[in-house]
Amino acid sequence: MYYYIIKRLLLMIPTLLGILFLTFVVTQFVPGGPVEQLANQLTSLNVSGEASSGAANLYRGSSGLSEEHIESLKEFYGFDKPFLERFTDLVINYLSFDLGDSYFHHQSVSELIISKLPVSISLGLWTFLIIYSICIPLGIKKAISHGSNFDLTSSTLILIGYSVPGFVLGISLIVLLGGGSFYDVFPTRGIISDNWDELTIGAKVLDYLWHMTLPIISSVIGSFAVMTMLTKNSFIEEIKKQYVLTAKAKGLSDNEILYKHVFKNALIPILTGFPAQFISAFFTGSILIETIFSLDGIGLLSYESILHRDYPVVLGTLFLFTLLGLLAKLLTDISYLFVDPRIKFDSVEDGRNN
Numbered sequence: 462m463y464y465y466i467i468k469r470l471l472l473m474i475p476t477l478l479g480i481l482f483l484t485f486v487v488t489q490f491v492p493g494g495p496v497e498q499l500a501n502q503l504t505s506l507n508v509s510g511e512a513s514s515g516a517a518n519l520y521r522g523s524s525g526l527s528e529e530h531i532e533s534l535k536e537f538y539g540f541d542k543p544f545l546e547r548f549t550d551l552v553i554n555y556l557s558f559d560l561g562d563s564y565f566h567h568q569s570v571s572e573l574i575i576s577k578l579p580v581s582i583s584l585g586l587w588t589f590l591i592i593y594s595i596c597i598p599l600g601i602k603k604a605i606s607h608g609s610n611f612d613l614t615s616s617t618l619i620l621i622g623y624s625v626p627g628f629v630l631g632i633s634l635i636v637l638l639g640g641g642s643f644y645d646v647f648p649t650r651g652i653i654s655d656n657w658d659e660l661t662i663g664a665k666v667l668d669y670l671w672h673m674t675l676p677i678i679s680s681v682i683g684s685f686a687v688m689t690m691l692t693k694n695s696f697i698e699e700i701k702k703q704y705v706l707t708a709k710a711k712g713l714s715d716n717e718i719l720y721k722h723v724f725k726n727a728l729i730p731i732l733t734g735f736p737a738q739f740i741s742a743f744f745t746g747s748i749l750i751e752t753i754f755s756l757d758g759i760g761l762l763s764y765e766s767i768l769h770r771d772y773p774v775v776l777g778t779l780f781l782f783t784l785l786g787l788l789a790k791l792l793t794d795i796s797y798l799f800v801d802p803r804i805k806f807d808s809v810e811d812g813r814n815n
Contacts, residue, residue: 466791488770489772560776565765570778577759578758581751583652593688599689600689601692601719604700605696619686623683626683627680628750628753630682631750632753
């Protein structure tokens with residue numbers, strides 16, 4: 462197992478570098494970069510007559526900024542260096558987890574990400590807990606009562622919910638309950654009210670839950686269906702196996718068969734996906750939800766950084782997401798061993814070599 466872990470960790474390096482390289486190529490050569498955006502802003506300010514005297518000196522009528530000032534902007538953003546040198550400097554800084562400084566927010570990318578983490582973690586944690594606490598019992602119930610009216614009705618409702626994208630549901634909830642066209646019941650901006658500091662502890666809890674209701678519903682809807690049906694199908698597959706028939710022939714009750722034999726085997730594909738689901742709940746799939754509900758988290762930060770061509774934030778968040786995703790995949794493989802000790806990684810490697 463240790464050889465397998467070391468091998469996977471080493472394979473992460475070229476994977477991470479490859480993703481960073483492709484993204485770096487796109488960000489460096491796509492039109493409308495930070496130099497162009499700042500030049501356009503200075504030009505528009507001078508044309509409208511609203512620029513300061515310092516910025517006005519940079520402008521040369523209809524020809525825009527002078528070449529000298531364009532070159533100074535490129536030097537300021539680091540675009541005066543050769544491409545490979547810029548990428549090498551990026552990798553060296555990332556090895557020490559120095560993600561650089563934001564062009565738009567004018568602060569460290571690491572500090573910026575840390576400041577946005579509470580919102581994303583709050584949304585992801587609630588999504589994760591609701592999915593696992595409801596979907597697993599519901600999936601087991603559906604497997605036991607497979608083909609019943611309860612199973613058919615719940616499957617229909619689940620599939621209807623799954624067919625509705627989270628961001629579409631979020632917009633619909635805003636229209637219906639967020640003061641859109643019908644009822645103004647829930648807030649649609651932020652996770653707390655402006656008078657948060659003046660509230661009592663109980664009022665703070667209710668205020669927080671009041672703000673998080675619509676985003677959580679929108680975030681849960683897609684994964685809810687996947688986890689429920691995965692649990693159901695996993696239990697049905699185990700129930701049909703020969704050892705269940707043998708246990709019934711020995712006179713064991715249905716509850717003994719379910720919880721002593723079927724349960725631990727059927728939960729293997731669910732529990733092994735726990736690390737990836739836990740991490741992805743915090744960082745993936747929240748971009749649209751955070752944007753729609755104006756939640757100041759990592760998802761909204763990533764979206765705004767793309768619009769503003771804030772490349773250090775784009776690359777920094779991508780580096781963090783990719784690294785956590787690769788570690789989640791490794792933890793998923795390792796969790797197989799803890800859930801089912803019969804799995805041996807060395808035998809898998811030997812089989813491949815043969």
